[in-house]
Amino acid sequence: MLRFEDVQITQGDFTLRADLSVDPGARVAVIGPSGAGKSTLLNAVAGFLDIAAGRISWDGGDITATPPAARPVAMLFQDNNLFPHLTVAQNIGLGLRPDLRLSTDQRVLVDGALDRVGLGALGDRRPGQLSGGQQGRAALARVLIQRKPIVLLDEPFAALGPALKTEMLDLVAELASETGATLLMVSHDPADARRICPQTILVDEGRAAPPTDTAHLLDNPPPGLRAYLGN
Numbered sequence: 001m002l003r004f005e006d007v008q009i010t011q012g013d014f015t016l017r018a019d020l021s022v023d024p025g026a027r028v029a030v031i032g033p034s035g036a037g038k039s040t041l042l043n044a045v046a047g048f049l050d051i052a053a054g055r056i057s058w059d060g061g062d063i064t065a066t067p068p069a070a071r072p073v074a075m076l077f078q079d080n081n082l083f084p085h086l087t088v089a090q091n092i093g094l095g096l097r098p099d100l101r102l103s104t105d106q107r108v109l110v111d112g113a114l115d116r117v118g119l120g121a122l123g124d125r126r127p128g129q130l131s132g133g134q135q136g137r138a139a140l141a142r143v144l145i146q147r148k149p150i151v152l153l154d155e156p157f158a159a160l161g162p163a164l165k166t167e168m169l170d171l172v173a174e175l176a177s178e179t180g181a182t183l184l185m186v187s188h189d190p191a192d193a194r195r196i197c198p199q200t201i202l203v204d205e206g207r208a209a210p211p212t213d214t215a216h217l218l219d220n221p222p223p224g225l226r227a228y229l230g231n
């Protein structure tokens with residue numbers, strides 16, 4: 001279980017509070033107005049931001065002071081973060097070894113990950129020779145090959161067209177359930193949450209609320225969420 005115990009995260013004059021738990025293997029959307037603190041919440045889990053108070057734990061172990069690389073966390077960024085001078089296979093291999101000195105077994109894992117996201121024949125290309133959707137798949141493969149228990153997605157597919165976005169969301173859900181990963185996904189599109197996240201954390205007015213049933217929340221939004229959703 002991922003636990004936030006009386007956590008306070010401060011950035012300049014902005015403070016976000018969180019006291020909540022996420023069940024292992026849950027798929028949870030993180031929604032709320034622009035600037036409410038969604039990325040702040042994810043960055044605190046990843047260890048990119050220090051917290052001002054409280055503690056964050058995974059599986060009962062305190063990870064509050066654990067450096068990012070040692071956390072049980074992999075994060076997918078909106079811009080995919082692929083290195084243009086490396087091949088697609090090498091970009092995925094970085095998820096296993098930052099120096100890319102891969103063992104034979106690790107190369108097999110990379111080939112498997114390429115196949116799993118439908119890029120089996122494109123491993124030797126550079127990211128610039130892939131479509132936007134294919135780049136997204138490569139970035140997803142790099143996150144998933146790490147087999148980290150917690151996967152964070154910060155508006156991963158906002159730039160994709162509707163059909164491709166749906167396909168990627170379904171792939172994420174499928175891969176997360178295969179690996180048992182706990183998923184936190186920031187999105188501005190409530191349809192994304194409804195599609196693959198049974199639960200949602202609402203971030204608003206300086207607070208990240210405990211996960212709640214996505215459909216119920218979106219069908220009965222509190223005033224702040226209603227204004228944000230525009231209905």
Ligand SMILES: Nc1ncnc2c1ncn2[C@@H]1O[C@H](COP(=O)(O)OP(=O)(O)OP(=O)(O)O)[C@@H](O)[C@H]1O
Nearest residue numbers: 011012013014032033034035036037038039040041
């Ligand atoms: N480096 C920083 N220094 C000071 N304040 C910051 C910094 N980064 C973010 N903030 C503030 O923290 C708050 C939360 O930002 P955050 O990026 O988490 O919001 P968000 O909900 O992810 O927004 P969006 O949906 O627009 O991406 C904002 O009010 C922002 O202005």
